[in-house]
Amino acid sequence: MxxxxxxxxxxxxxxxxxxxxxxxxxxxxxxxxxxxxxxxxxxxxxxxxxxxxxxxxxxxxxxxxxxxxxxxxxxxxxxxxxxxxxxxxxxxxxxxxxxxxxxxxxxxxxxxxxxxxxxxxxxxxxxxxxxxxxxxxxxxxxxxxxxxxxxxxxxxxxxxxxxxxxxxxxxxxxxxxxxxxxxxxxxxxxxxxxxxxxxxxxxxPEVPGLDGRKMSKSYGNAISLGMSPDETAQVIRRTTTDAERRITFDPQSRPGVSALLSTAALCMGEAPEVIAERIGDSGSGALKQLTAEAVNDFLAGHRERRSELAGxxxxxxxxxxxxxxxxxxxxxxxxxxxxxxxxxxx
The missing domain is CATH 3.40.50.620 (HUPs)
Structure with missing residues (x-):
């Protein structure tokens, strides 16, 4: 062993x-x-x-x-x-x-x-x-x-x-x-x-950054816990995906798409493959919107408590x-x- x-x-x-x-x-x-x-x-x-x-x-x-x-x-x-x-x-x-x-x-x-x-x-x-x-x-x-x-x-x-x-x-x-x-x-x-x-x-789990690499401050691919909902949505919208309309989970061939799916999956408590199947042919725009909503919903309570403490x-x-x-x-x-x-x- x-x-x-x-x-x-x-x-x-x-x-x-x-x-x-x-x-x-x-x-x-x-x-x-x-x-x-x-x-x-x-x-x-x-x-x-x-x-x-x-x-x-x-x-x-x-x-x-x-x-x-x-x-x-x-x-x-x-x-x-x-x-x-x-x-x-x-x-x-x-x-x-x-x-x-x-x-x-x-x-x-x-x-x-x-x-x-x-x-x-x-x-x-x-x-x-x-x-x-x-x-x-x-x-x-x-x-x-x-x-x-x-x-x-x-x-x-x-x-x-x-x-x-x-x-x-x-x-x-x-x-x-x-x-x-x-x-x-x-x-x-x-x-x-x-x-x-x-x-x-x-x-x-290891959380992938928005470019498919490990999420890291030094890579500039991270979603900070203290971001506002609008800042989170903007960062996610800037994520590079690809031209293929159908959404699939394939970290090797589709790192950007798969990173968004993984992020949404962690925040929603679901498998990335299940989320990909649900989005289907709706494209990367729908994926980005779903991911932003998932992250913002997940962090809503955290951000509210953080704001109160910062007061x-x-x-x-x-x-x-x-x-x-x-x-x-x-x-x-x-x-x-x-x-x-x-x-x-x-």
Missing amino acids: NSFATTQLRSTELAQSISEAPQNYRVLTGERPTGPLHLGHFFGSIVERLRLQRAGVESFVILADYQVITDRDLMPHVREFVHGAVLDYLAAGMDPEQTTIFTHSSVPALNQLMLPFLSLVTEAELHRNPTVKAELAASGRALSGLLLTYPVHQAADILFCKGNLVPVGKDNLPHIEMTRVIARRFNERYATVFPEPEALITST DPGYVSQILKRGNERANHEANQTLDEVRMAMGTNY
């Missing part, structure tokens, strides 16, 4: 264990605030976070603003993106009493873990990380020290609160393995401080302040244990 199949099997076991004893788990998850959250985030991660919250699992959600420094063009907007993400979390149903929402830059003790963790990995191990390779290729710039050490940043994010469960997709498994390696090497070299976190493979500018700041205080408490405790283990507690 290959490693991914083994991880999938273990994820099934973990799901059962979570339902029986959620108090045994602590989750760390989050994202880099590089733009507005979109439907891909909603179906790909937020839904899973809400499921774990309902199950009673303690969760920490990090907005890794320090990791945005690798993209110099985005840093002037990072505060806006952080606040927007918190609005979307809360509008989706995230409860700040159960889930700690915090920012990377606000937790100094977390970042102090980087030094001992860096001593536990080799340059070759860092270069092999797929995300480092992908980010380097996308940036078109020389490899910075910050980008090279990105996997170690993620290990510090997970281990500062002694997270032992990380919900991820297949592409993120190398990061979890690196974190496990760092935890194991620290425990062997100094003293047992850290758990070796496990990956919980999420069953949430109180200080509320998001209060949530972040409380979350940062909680994260700092955990990080300081862990750093004290690390210093004790390393003999640097003066």
Whole structure:
């Protein structure tokens, strides 16, 4: 059995264990605030976070603003993106009493873990990380020290609160393995401080962008959660389809048509093939109208709650302040244990 199949099997076991004893788990998850959250985030991660919250699992959600420094063009907007993400979390149903929402830059003790963790990995191990390779290729710039050490940043994010469960997709498994390696090497070299976190493979679907590729802020093919209904309709109308009038679901040959069908299907809870059959020969105009209505209907409640929350500018700041205080408490405790283990507690 290959490693991914083994991880999938273990994820099934973990799901059962979570339902029986959620108090045994602590989750760390989050994202880099590089733009507005979109439907891909909603179906790909937020839904899973809400499921774990309902199950009673303690969760920490990090907005890794320090990791945005690798993209110099985005840093002037990072505060806006952080606040927007918190609005979307809360509008989706995230409860700040159960889930700690915090920012990377606000937790100094977390970042102090980087030094001992860096001593536990080799340059070759860092270069092999797929995300480092992908980010380097996308940036078109020389490899910075910050980008090279990105996997170690993620290990510090997970281990500062002694997270032992990380919900991820297949592409993120190398990061979890690196974190496990760092935890194991620290425990062997100094003293047992850290758990070796496990990956919980999420069953949430990959949401295609409007051009058929993965929905991504960097591709400009996303439907943001905070868009207005009119903005959503405009973005969908601009989607490139094809000249064939009959609507069919064929992601390889008809990426634009199939992406719209997939988006509508997720929002409507139906199969894309069923929707395609219903539209039939009505053409791409009818498909775009149906997709816009499906997305807007699906997000109507979310957008209403988001707008209400945005009406109180200080509320998001209060949530972040409380979350940062909680994260700092955990990080300081862990750093004290690390210093004790390393003999640097003066």
